Amino acid sequence: MAARPNSLHSCARQRLRRLQKEERISFTLIEMARSLAGFLVLLLVISICEAASLFQPISDSHRSAALELFTSDHGSFKSLEETYEALRTFQILGIEKKPDVTAAACRSISETVGSSSTPKDLFYALKANSIAQCKIHEKASKGIISSLNAAVGGASLLLDFYYSVGGLVLIKDQSSKADIHLADAEGVFRSVKAFSQSDGRWRYSSNNPESSAFAAGIALETLAGIVSLASSELDQSLISTLKNDISKLFDGIEKYDDGTLYFDDKLVDGHEYQGPLSTTSSVLRGLTAFAAATTGNINLPGDKILGLAKFFLGIGVPGDAKDFFYQVDALACLESNRVSVPLILSLSSAVLSLDKKDSLKVRVTTVLGSNAPPLTVKLVGAFSSDSKDASLLESQELKFDQGSGLHILNDLPKSIDVGSYTFVFEVVLQEPEDEKVYVMESQTKVPIFVTGIVKIENSEISILDSDLGSVESQSKLDLGGKNAVSLSANHLQKLRLSFQLTTPRGRAFKPHQAFLKLRHESKVEHIFVVGNSGKQFEIVLNFLGLVEKFFYLSGKYDMELTVGDAAMENSLLVAIGHIELDLPEAPEKAPRPPPQLVDPYSRYGPKAEITHIFRSPEKRPPQELSLAFLGLTILPLLGFLIGLLRLGVNMKNFPTKPVPATFAVLFHVGIGAVLLLYVFFWLKLDLFQTLKAVGFLGVFLVFVGHRTLSHLAAASAKLKSA
Amino acid sequence: MAREKSSKDNAQALFHSLRSAYAATPVNLKIIDLYVGFAIFTALIQVVYMASVGSFPFNSFLSGVLSCVGTAVLAVCLRIQVNKENKEFKDLPPERAFADFVLCNLVLHLVIMNFLG
Numbered sequence: 001m002a003a004r005p006n007s008l009h010s011c012a013r014q015r016l017r018r019l020q021k022e023e024r025i026s027f028t029l030i031e032m033a034r035s036l037a038g039f040l041v042l043l044l045v046i047s048i049c050e051a052a053s054l055f056q057p058i059s060d061s062h063r064s065a066a067l068e069l070f071t072s073d074h075g076s077f078k079s080l081e082e083t084y085e086a087l088r089t090f091q092i093l094g095i096e097k098k099p100d101v102t103a104a105a106c107r108s109i110s111e112t113v114g115s116s117s118t119p120k121d122l123f124y125a126l127k128a129n130s131i132a133q134c135k136i137h138e139k140a141s142k143g144i145i146s147s148l149n150a151a152v153g154g155a156s157l158l159l160d161f162y163y164s165v166g167g168l169v170l171i172k173d174q175s176s177k178a179d180i181h182l183a184d185a186e187g188v189f190r191s192v193k194a195f196s197q198s199d200g201r202w203r204y205s206s207n208n209p210e211s212s213a214f215a216a217g218i219a220l221e222t223l224a225g226i227v228s229l230a231s232s233e234l235d236q237s238l239i240s241t242l243k244n245d246i247s248k249l250f251d252g253i254e255k256y257d258d259g260t261l262y263f264d265d266k267l268v269d270g271h272e273y274q275g276p277l278s279t280t281s282s283v284l285r286g287l288t289a290f291a292a293a294t295t296g297n298i299n300l301p302g303d304k305i306l307g308l309a310k311f312f313l314g315i316g317v318p319g320d321a322k323d324f325f326y327q328v329d330a331l332a333c334l335e336s337n338r339v340s341v342p343l344i345l346s347l348s349s350a351v352l353s354l355d356k357k358d359s360l361k362v363r364v365t366t367v368l369g370s371n372a373p374p375l376t377v378k379l380v381g382a383f384s385s386d387s388k389d390a391s392l393l394e395s396q397e398l399k400f401d402q403g404s405g406l407h408i409l410n411d412l413p414k415s416i417d418v419g420s421y422t423f424v425f426e427v428v429l430q431e432p433e434d435e436k437v438y439v440m441e442s443q444t445k446v447p448i449f450v451t452g453i454v455k456i457e458n459s460e461i462s463i464l465d466s467d468l469g470s471v472e473s474q475s476k477l478d479l480g481g482k483n484a485v486s487l488s489a490n491h492l493q494k495l496r497l498s499f500q501l502t503t504p505r506g507r508a509f510k511p512h513q514a515f516l517k518l519r520h521e522s523k524v525e526h527i528f529v530v531g532n533s534g535k536q537f538e539i540v541l542n543f544l545g546l547v548e549k550f551f552y553l554s555g556k557y558d559m560e561l562t563v564g565d566a567a568m569e570n571s572l573l574v575a576i577g578h579i580e581l582d583l584p585e586a587p588e589k590a591p592r593p594p595p596q597l598v599d600p601y602s603r604y605g606p607k608a609e610i611t612h613i614f615r616s617p618e619k620r621p622p623q624e625l626s627l628a629f630l631g632l633t634i635l636p637l638l639g640f641l642i643g644l645l646r647l648g649v650n651m652k653n654f655p656t657k658p659v660p661a662t663f664a665v666l667f668h669v670g671i672g673a674v675l676l677l678y679v680f681f682w683l684k685l686d687l688f689q690t691l692k693a694v695g696f697l698g699v700f701l702v703f704v705g706h707r708t709l710s711h712l713a714a715a716s717a718k719l720k721s722a
Numbered sequence: 723m724a725r726e727k728s729s730k731d732n733a734q735a736l737f738h739s740l741r742s743a744y745a746a747t748p749v750n751l752k753i754i755d756l757y758v759g760f761a762i763f764t765a766l767i768q769v770v771y772m773a774s775v776g777s778f779p780f781n782s783f784l785s786g787v788l789s790c791v792g793t794a795v796l797a798v799c800l801r802i803q804v805n806k807e808n809k810e811f812k813d814l815p816p817e818r819a820f821a822d823f824v825l826c827n828l829v830l831h832l833v834i835m836n837f838l839g
Contacts, residue, residue, distance in 0.1 A: 336797070621775035629771040633764055640760035647752055673830055678835045687836055694832060709817035716817075 007283070038358040052422045052445035053258050055313040056346050057369040058331060062317055063093050065454070066328075075100030080108060080124035085325040087131040092332045097132075106134035113140045119151040119163035125667045126170035141175045152188060152509060154658025157205045158195050161188070165225040168290050171199035172229065185230035189238060192222055200249030212265040214279040216249050224293035239294055246287065250304055258313050261307030277315070281326035286306060288337040302340050302439030309334050309342035309367050331367045340439040343372050345425055347446060348406075354418060354452035354504045354567065360409040362398060364427055364440075373438060374430040376400070377407040380443065380444040381424040382416060391424075392416060418452040418567035454511070454568045456480065457501035461559075461576060463489050466544055466698045477576060479561065485577030491543045491584060497530070497576075498538040508535040511565035516541075518579070523596045526550065530561075543581065551593040663707045670701040753799040765790035785837040792830045796823055799805045 070077075070086040075098065077083045083105050090097065105128050112125040116235055122144055129136065136144075144167070151164035165188070172180040183190055195203045201211035202219040223242060227234060251260045254276075263283050264276040274282070291298050312331050318324045336344055345364050352358040360379075364372045377398045381391035392415040398407035425444045429435055462474035472493065475485050479499060489495060497516060501509045514530040516539055526549065530539040543550075558578050564571035655661050674697050681690040768786045777783050803811045803819035811819075 026819040084726055619776070622779070626771075626777065629767065632771075633765050636760045636763035636767070639763070643756040643760075644753065647749055647756070649749075649753065671824065673829075675831070679832055681832075681835050682838055690832070690835075694828075698828075701828075705821055709821050713815050713817045 028456045041392055052447045054347065054350060054446055055310055055344055057313065057344050057365050057367055058093070058328070059369060062096055062328070065317045066090065066093055066095060066324060069324055072101055072104070074104065076104035076108065080112060082321070083108060083126040084124050084131070084427070087128055088602070089325050089328050089642055089681060091131050092328050102132050105132045109134055110136070113144060118150060119160065119167060121208035122148065123163040123170070125165045126167050126174065129174060130170055136174065141171060145180060150184070152182065158202065158215055158219060158222070159190070159204065161192050162222045164231065168229055180229065181231040182226060182229040185226055186234055189223060189226050189234060189344055192219060192226065193238070193242070195219060196245055198248070200245050200252055212274070212279070213249065213252070213263040214265060214274045214282045217279070217282030217284070217286035220246070220290045224286070227293040242290070243298055246290070246298060247300075249283070250300060253304060253307070255307070258310075258314070259307060259442060260311040261304060262311045277323055277326045280308060280311060281330040284330045284333045287339065289331040291338040296508040298339055300339055305334070305340050305439055306342050306441055309344065313344065313367060329705065335366050335368045335370070341437055342367060343427070343438050343440045345377070345427060345441070345444045351449045351451060352446060353569065354412065354450060357411070358414065360398070361406040362425065364407070371405060373434045375703060376428050376430065378428065379409060379423060379427045380426045383422045385420040385422060392614050412450070414505060416450055417503050417507055418450050418454070418509070420567070421448045421450065422446070423448045442604065449567070451567050451569050453570050454509050454565070455502045456563065457500045457502065460712065461485060461487070461495070461497045464494045464496055464541065465489055466492050466494055472712060479572060479574055483574065483576050486576070488580035488582070489543060490582040491547050493543060495541040495543070495579065496538065498536065501533045501537060501563070502535055511563055511568060513562055513564040515562045517560040519560070520553050520557050521555050522553065522593070524551065524593045543583070547583050548590065550581070550583060552583050552590055553593060554581055598645055653712070657713075660708065660711045665712065666704045667701070667708045670697060673697055674701065748806070751801055751805060754797050754804070758797045761790045761794040761797065775837040779839060781837055781839050785834045785839075789831065792834070793827055796826050796830065799823070
């Protein structure tokens with residue numbers, strides 16, 4: 001439904017061509033009337049080429065969201081700015097002031113006001129005070145006035161002027177003194193005006209060349225404040241140049257496809273960038289403040305104000321407290337201002353049911369949901385979304401119900417059937433003076449969806465013989481209730497299912513979904529689309545051609561019919577019954593059916609437990625055999641000892657003198673000790689302990705052995721020489 | 723017939739001459755020979771045992787056999803060095819050779835005990 005700009009041109013071009021053709025006909029009254037009618041059709045159809053959308057004014061969902069977003073820590077917020085934003089939001093939405101919030105606000109206000117604070121803090125404190133209405137001491141207010149006056153005198157940046165002038169305006173309203181004036185109003189005016197640029201945007205300071213629309217809003221508010229604080233009338237030429245600047249600023253307004261308008265600044269520096277919401281809000285605040293402060297009209301086309309209203313309403317409910325404040329503050333500016341107040345047409349429900357006999361209920365309100373002035377709402381046309389033909393109904397007025405404030409159309413005309421439409425409304429204000437104050441869209445296009453119960457009749461299922469076409473078996477179905485048809489067929493036969501769909505108005509209906517599903521016992525499924533001609537829906541399954549598609553699977557197939565549409569209130573998914581299919585055997589190369597879904601628990605579930613099988617220990621010989629061989633091993637030793645005795649081994653060479661004898665004994669003891677150490681090594685010691693011990697014993701043994709053996713050598717040498 | 727008889731006689735004569743020649747060797751050499759024989763016999767018994775029951779703790783079998791064979795080899799070395807008829811080792815005192823024999827045996831048996839498992 002939302003068309004792009006080039007299709008607008010193509011729509012207009014087609015219609016223009018038709019219009020030109022009509023213009024060539026000579027002008028008689030009838031032809032004039034025809035061209036006029038054609039022109040009206042052209043207008044209506046051009047309007048259809050733009051998007052149809054629905055905007056809702058502020059409602060209770062906003063109020064509950066505000067209570068959630070603006071949370072305070074025992075009533076106090078993090079800064080004066082946040083305190084002011086929360087108080088202002090609650091004030092606009094009509095939420096009751098909570099006593100702890102007010103008390104905390106008063107505390108922080110009196111703190112700021114009492115001590116010497118910057119103009120920015122004073123500004124926000126006074127702004128919060130205008131809502132909280134706490135009392136300020138005479139002395140404190142005198143101090144504020146003098147410091148703000150000094151600030152105005154010494155200001156050089158746009159924001160300095162904004163805070164100081166704004167603070168003075170606020171204190172003038174709040175304190176008992178009425179004689180607060182700006183000393184040199186015109187001078188201050190000119191110095192603020194110096195920040196303006198030719199394209200309607202403003203700079204923040206004379207040094208910084210960056211300009212923004214946000215700064216423009218701030219500047220307009222400041223200038224409005226200067227005008228209201230001026231003791232004498234300012235030069236009118238200044239005011240009129242400013243009105244020109246405003247027009248130039250609005251020339252640079254940006255647009256979305258759905259017709260909403262907004263202001264945005266170029267993203268230069270992340271810190272300074274405000275975003276379209278706060279920029280547009282700031283511009284609107286400045287514009288309305290300026291309009292309130294000056295006399296005379298600011299000529300802004302009404303559709304610009306409407307575009308801005310749609311921008312703020314199109315956001316819905318923001319999720320951020322700051323965004324919420326910007327939206328609600330801007331809407332409060334739009335609600336009552338001296339430029340023009342936009343009126344919004346909204347519907348309680350955009351979905352109507354033909355069967356429940358829903359009536360079309362329209363409400364026209366201001367952006368904050370307050371009542372509109374007396375007016376009449378006319379439904380001038382209804383267009384079906386798929387065809388761009390002429391309107392389906394004539395222009396008719398909706399009845400106004402005083403009690404509920406709704407404009408109601410009780411019965412939808414017979415030309416409106418189920419489906420989606422675009423309804424075109426026109427609103428006419430009853431009092432002519434209201435037209436200067438309020439502004440409305442010339443024609444509001446609203447998307448409407450109509451639903452109803454679609455009748456399903458004459459449904460039957462039958463098995464036919466393929467060649468002859470004769471009916472073998474036939475049974476009627478009740479698609480609204482339960483069915484349990486049991487059929488059987490072979491591959492030479494056909495299955496036919498047919499039914500009729502009729503809309504509540506008696507026309508043919510083509511639903512979004514009309515499927516027949518056959519599911520085999522092995523869970524293999526096949527889905528077929530049921531085609532139609534007019535009201536009659538029919539599907540014929542020729543099993544001869546489907547044998548390969550069914551993977552040659554014979555057996556019981558469950559049949560299921562799905563008929564569904566968004567406009568159908570009785571969409572259905574019914575099991576019709578089952579059919580026993582007898583198909584021929586699959587040949588060798590036939591495709592196998594796709595693997596069905598495996599129960600995930602069986603595939604990914606726990607597997608069988610594995611018990612570790614340890615290596616079976618080696619077969620050891622029987623203990624008796626091992627002991628026998630141990631005995632056998634001792635035998636050669638015995639043989640050796642016997643042999644030694646046989647040879648006549650003696651100890652005659654053993655030294656007899658005591659010193660060599662001890663050494664000899666120690667030598668043998670040492671060897672014995674080493675061998676004993678080896679036994680211990682095998683039994684329990686480890687290599688390092690053994691090596692350590694062997695080291696010590698070895699050294700001892702070497703020493704002793706050397707002594708003994710050298711003594712023996714000396715003895716044998718003496719014997720030889722002798 | 724005559725040749726057989728003569729070969730048999732020859733073998734007997736050879737055997738006798740060997741026996742008498744061996745009787746002439748000094749006693750210390752005979753002790754060393756006895757020791758070598760004892761070591762080899764022990765090794766043989768271990769091999770027979772392994773042949774009958776299988777070589778399961780193979781390291782134990784190896785260490786047992788190699789200890790016998792090793793000590794036999796060291797004893798043979800000792801015999802060579804101590805034999806007075808061996809001109810090569812004329813200047814080596816037999817006590818020194820014996821000391822070497824003892825030391826090498828101790829090292830061999832340390833290794834064997836480590837490998838025994």
